[in-house]
Amino acid sequence: MMEILFRGKRIDGKGWAYGDLFQNEGRAWILIINDQFLNSPQMIEVIPETVGQFTGIPDKNGVKIFRGDIMLLGDGTKRKTVIEYDSLRAQFVARLFDKNSIRMAVSFWSAGEIIGNVHDNPDLLEGK
Secondary structure, eight states, X not given: OOOOOEEXXXXXXXXXXXXXXXXXXXXXXXXEOOOTTXXXXXXXXXXXXXXXXXXXXXXXXXXXXXXTEEEEOTTTTOOEEEEEEETTTTEEEEEEOSSSOOEEOGGGGGGSEEEEETTTOGGGGTTO
């Protein structure tokens, strides 16, 4: 069964929150379930535009790939891609930054490597 996990940048500037997603009236929160022996669950407000879902696939280093991640393809070309959700196909795709800007299926992802994300590292997209 695929792990359902979301992440979002905290509005308090303290990095990323990972957990379940709750949205209401244009606002978003990540529900963090703590260890059963510690505190109760926490709702962390996040910037809605930064919310991304885990694709269910890790990169070659075991790093979980989320929507909004920038990765280098593992096909030997070191081409940059951005992970997006294609609602027409109902699947995650990697948009390749080249002349054609094609979308690639997930089969190439596990050999690739996450190098950042569009929210923390937009400069990685410059010059594609």
